[in-house]
Amino acid sequence: MPRRSASEDEAAAIAAAIARFESETAAAPVEEAPRAGPWQRAALLEGVSAKGTVEDTEGGSRWLS
Numbered sequence: 001m002p003r004r005s006a007s008e009d010e011a012a013a014i015a016a017a018i019a020r021f022e023s024e025t026a027a028a029p030v031e032e033a034p035r036a037g038p039w040q041r042a043a044l045l046e047g048v049s050a051k052g053t054v055e056d057t058e059g060g061s062r063w064l065s
Helices: 008-025 038-046
Strands: 053-055 062-064
Touching: none
Parallel strands: none
Antiparallel strands: 053 062
């Protein structure tokens, strides 16, 4: 039995069907978690506390950070 190849129209229809199938069955894109801004990231990394009290290294007065 001789084999015949698909015509250009048949090949285009097959390619379109495959593309449609892939788009309909693809996983939904995952949303990224909101990222912290650079200032917020720096504050988190430094562990800044608004209620902490810091003493001056040269023996001066205390001040709130």
